[in-house]
Amino acid sequence: MRITLYGTPTSGHTHRVELLLEMLELPYTYAFTSAEARRSAAFLRLNPLGQIPVLAEGETIVCDSNAILLYLVQRHAPKSGWWPEEALAQAEAQRWFSIAAGELKNGPATARLIQQFHAPGDLATAQAIAHALFAFMDAHLVERRFLLKDTPTLADLACYSYTAHAPEGGVPLTDYPHIRAWLTRVECLPRFKPMPGLPER
Numbered sequence: 001m002r003i004t005l006y007g008t009p010t011s012g013h014t015h016r017v018e019l020l021l022e023m024l025e026l027p028y029t030y031a032f033t034s035a036e037a038r039r040s041a042a043f044l045r046l047n048p049l050g051q052i053p054v055l056a057e058g059e060t061i062v063c064d065s066n067a068i069l070l071y072l073v074q075r076h077a078p079k080s081g082w083w084p085e086e087a088l089a090q091a092e093a094q095r096w097f098s099i100a101a102g103e104l105k106n107g108p109a110t111a112r113l114i115q116q117f118h119a120p121g122d123l124a125t126a127q128a129i130a131h132a133l134f135a136f137m138d139a140h141l142v143e144r145r146f147l148l149k150d151t152p153t154l155a156d157l158a159c160y161s162y163t164a165h166a167p168e169g170g171v172p173l174t175d176y177p178h179i180r181a182w183l184t185r186v187e188c189l190p191r192f193k194p195m196p197g198l199p200e201r
């Protein structure tokens with residue numbers, strides 16, 4: 001069944017889904033969905049929250065980036081290791097999904113929206129949330145190659161894009177060597193595709 005991904009190239013939420021589609025080698029059509037298009041009646045029928053990304057596969061519609069990641073793996077690559085099988089590892093992966101939708105969104109993603117795209121908001125607060133998260137992540141990655149273990153999982157894809165692009169929100173990664181090494185490991189995975197404008201670090 002043909003897959004369509006609704007999103008924009010500069011949305012980190014969309015990018016994490018693109019990464020997985022590329023890495024699973026699933027063919028898909030990209031439907032560019034501008035901010036105006038997200039408010040159209042046709043798009044609101046797909047996602048009443050008016051948010052990208054949305055994934056359509058035949059009659060199946062899945063909204064929310066992390067939900068889409070899980071759907072794609074369970075539907076197309078259930079034994080691939082992208083989502084762990086053991087109970088505690090699943091809980092840890094879910095924790096990183098929550099961090100991606102919480103601290104990562106409210107910190108680096110929001111700082112980037114304010115600084116790069118002139119969205120309203122409190123830049124200093126978003127940057128402070130980002131630094132608190134990155135201090136935790138950097139310590140977490142001292143003894144790990146990836147967020148859960150030694151092989152990549154959906155937790156890494158959910159957290160990659162907005163971490164790599166944090167400098168666009170005035171949050172440099174200079175003080176976080178283990179995060180930088182982890183970003184490079186993700187970028188070395190087969191079929192990795194960058195989000196446009198990947199900052200130097």
Ligand SMILES: N[C@@H](CCC(=O)N[C@@H](CS)C(=O)NCC(=O)O)C(=O)O
Nearest residue numbers: 011013038050051052053064065066
């Ligand atoms: N929890 C959602 C959040 C998605 C989200 O915030 N998307 C932004 C773009 S990155 C959006 O569509 N915002 C509404 C808009 O810009 O009109 C997810 O993970 O997919």
